[in-house]
Amino acid sequence: MSGPQGSGMNIGEIARRAGVSRSTVSYALSGKRQVSDATRRRIQDVIDELGYRPNASARALAEGRTRTIGLVIPPASKRLTHMQLDFVGSVVEAAAQVDLDVLLSPSGGDHDRSFERLVSESRVDGVLLMEIRIEDARVDRLRDARMPFVGIGHPANDPQMCWVDIDYAGLIGHCVRHLADLGHRSIALLNRSPELVATGYGPSHRARAGFVRAVEEHGLKGVELLCGDDARSGQECIAELLANDPGITALATVNEAALPGVQRALDQAGRSVPRDFSITGIVASHWAEDFRPALTAADVPTADMATQAMSLLVERISDPTAPAQHLLMSPPITLRHSTAAAPVPHREP
Amino acid sequence: MSGPQGSGMNIGEIARRAGVSRSTVSYALSGKRQVSDATRRRIQDVIDELGYRPNASARALAEGRTRTIGLVIPPASKRLTHMQLDFVGSVVEAAAQVDLDVLLSPSGGDHDRSFERLVSESRVDGVLLMEIRIEDARVDRLRDARMPFVGIGHPANDPQMCWVDIDYAGLIGHCVRHLADLGHRSIALLNRSPELVATGYGPSHRARAGFVRAVEEHGLKGVELLCGDDARSGQECIAELLANDPGITALATVNEAALPGVQRALDQAGRSVPRDFSITGIVASHWAEDFRPALTAADVPTADMATQAMSLLVERISDPTAPAQHLLMSPPITLRHSTAAAPVPHREP
DNA sequence: TTGTAGGCGTTATCAT
DNA sequence: ATGATAACGCCTACAA
Numbered sequence: 001m002s003g004p005q006g007s008g009m010n011i012g013e014i015a016r017r018a019g020v021s022r023s024t025v026s027y028a029l030s031g032k033r034q035v036s037d038a039t040r041r042r043i044q045d046v047i048d049e050l051g052y053r054p055n056a057s058a059r060a061l062a063e064g065r066t067r068t069i070g071l072v073i074p075p076a077s078k079r080l081t082h083m084q085l086d087f088v089g090s091v092v093e094a095a096a097q098v099d100l101d102v103l104l105s106p107s108g109g110d111h112d113r114s115f116e117r118l119v120s121e122s123r124v125d126g127v128l129l130m131e132i133r134i135e136d137a138r139v140d141r142l143r144d145a146r147m148p149f150v151g152i153g154h155p156a157n158d159p160q161m162c163w164v165d166i167d168y169a170g171l172i173g174h175c176v177r178h179l180a181d182l183g184h185r186s187i188a189l190l191n192r193s194p195e196l197v198a199t200g201y202g203p204s205h206r207a208r209a210g211f212v213r214a215v216e217e218h219g220l221k222g223v224e225l226l227c228g229d230d231a232r233s234g235q236e237c238i239a240e241l242l243a244n245d246p247g248i249t250a251l252a253t254v255n256e257a258a259l260p261g262v263q264r265a266l267d268q269a270g271r272s273v274p275r276d277f278s279i280t281g282i283v284a285s286h287w288a289e290d291f292r293p294a295l296t297a298a299d300v301p302t303a304d305m306a307t308q309a310m311s312l313l314v315e316r317i318s319d320p321t322a323p324a325q326h327l328l329m330s331p332p333i334t335l336r337h338s339t340a341a342a343p344v345p346h347r348e349p
Numbered sequence: 350m351s352g353p354q355g356s357g358m359n360i361g362e363i364a365r366r367a368g369v370s371r372s373t374v375s376y377a378l379s380g381k382r383q384v385s386d387a388t389r390r391r392i393q394d395v396i397d398e399l400g401y402r403p404n405a406s407a408r409a410l411a412e413g414r415t416r417t418i419g420l421v422i423p424p425a426s427k428r429l430t431h432m433q434l435d436f437v438g439s440v441v442e443a444a445a446q447v448d449l450d451v452l453l454s455p456s457g458g459d460h461d462r463s464f465e466r467l468v469s470e471s472r473v474d475g476v477l478l479m480e481i482r483i484e485d486a487r488v489d490r491l492r493d494a495r496m497p498f499v500g501i502g503h504p505a506n507d508p509q510m511c512w513v514d515i516d517y518a519g520l521i522g523h524c525v526r527h528l529a530d531l532g533h534r535s536i537a538l539l540n541r542s543p544e545l546v547a548t549g550y551g552p553s554h555r556a557r558a559g560f561v562r563a564v565e566e567h568g569l570k571g572v573e574l575l576c577g578d579d580a581r582s583g584q585e586c587i588a589e590l591l592a593n594d595p596g597i598t599a600l601a602t603v604n605e606a607a608l609p610g611v612q613r614a615l616d617q618a619g620r621s622v623p624r625d626f627s628i629t630g631i632v633a634s635h636w637a638e639d640f641r642p643a644l645t646a647a648d649v650p651t652a653d654m655a656t657q658a659m660s661l662l663v664e665r666i667s668d669p670t671a672p673a674q675h676l677l678m679s680p681p682i683t684l685r686h687s688t689a690a691a692p693v694p695h696r697e698p
Numbered sequence: 699t700t701g702t703a704g705g706c707g708t709t710a711t712c713a714t
Numbered sequence: 715a716t717g718a719t720a721a722c723g724c725c726t727a728c729a730a
Binding site: 699700701702703704705706707708709710711712713714 | 715716717718719720721722723724725726727728729730
């Protein structure tokens, strides 16, 4: 009943007490060869009594796999977004479902000890790589090390690589069309930070592309806002927007962390949502619900993505040579209460 | 330059190519005994050329430690709160600082395979246990397995155990006093879900105790609300409160996930914060900033807690017999914009 | 300063 | 149906 940690509790000890050889115990446990009912029961009794569990390191060494996957997350220093955190939770859950453990690695820069441990010390069987840049050294590193991996997000055209991503370009396009249908003629895109965009952050670039294209298609006026991932930046950004472009009546966002600030700036300007100003975009689903008013938005299906990414990874681990798969997800826009018909322009009497 | 994964890349191969024995390579790497400059350089050259890194499993097996710690989180199925997720990020960061990896285990019920793997397969050197119940089987399990661990939260009186926690009772007391000082006479405690409270969730019980005591001390009327961890529950809860106890003018909360709903219910009732209704409580710091209006609250210092917990754990791993330490943190209440003097009661004319 | 060899706890290939 | 025994890759006395 007590712990197997302390003293010399190992497969040999079990074998000795059960009066069999170590291999028999091993096989009784794995079921990889027949063991008579009698001995199996004897072995199981001893195991139950002592609370034995095989040592993971020894097993990993012998089997050549760790039953663990790595999850590379952005460094926590710059606080993770709701979406990212949600995704981490979902991945851990999805992994637990298939009895895999998850090793977390916060990795941003290129000199990252934690990331290096992951890829080159055989700590994990495969890796889920979050927050991929359009040009991402880590992708090359993983490939170089022959480590099976699946990207959450995708770099520039790379058919060999396996990934799942959100269709930012398409979804922002849908958002723009939704706003256009409501009669908005001048709209803004609330993108992420200038630094992130400068490093070639895929979602930002694709959101921009989708925005530019859709704005053009619908003959709208569009302005792009580069904005830090926090409430303060959001507030400054929107305050400035309202001052410089008072004609803007709607916003599509890919920057959920800035939203509280957006609210505040609109409040201060006396603009009410959705009466005077519409907001939509791409956000983690519960975040959309938590907004006031509830946000009409494309809800990122983090749990789904996690499950899909996990099964892709499992597949890739078991057959690294199989053709790479890409999954571009495009969740529908859920209509809530943050968008409405464009306000009628003021007329001087 | 390329990966050590593929073929037979191990310490023996390095030794062969450098023309030395395996032990020399090992010592050159660990620095645990003198190696002549010449051979060290020769070895290093080979290592650099091949991009060799020692196999973690083999090392763990030989050394008897994994350089990994486990982080036991609540199951992700019921979405984690901001505070919890924030904490996860902070822990990972703190661990990376000291070159430790973090294995995540979502563990709620008592039959948890992932948790069992953690404690009994020697996958980790120590464990950080989140969301401890006042009576918590996992604590016994860890102790039983002689696994060094530190609790985030603490069970009932247990001087042997090492933990760091927030002083919920004291902090809620401060919140109540703050409200009392502002003239509020009838206040509510927004506690967490009935189920959580029923399972003996420490923070809830301690918040309640602190609330009851402080309310009594200041001669106030106090009502406790048990409320699910989501916006909808918050909305229902507060709607009901305003209907049944219209005299309530302030709220102290330990349930940040319900706050968006609280906002909505107050909006619908035409009560404005802080003019008609004050809100304060204990929340993750950025959550307080993101509230509208910004929340006067005790900001939980998650990064601090993580760092402290980590160093306690490291210490405990290196000397399991050292006396247990307890850290009860009591962050100050940051004054923002969600509390104000109690509104003057209505008078029928 | 360096080499030899045994052990860490499993799995898996031989035999029997 | 079961036992020996050699890997797996690294660390570390013990020798030289």
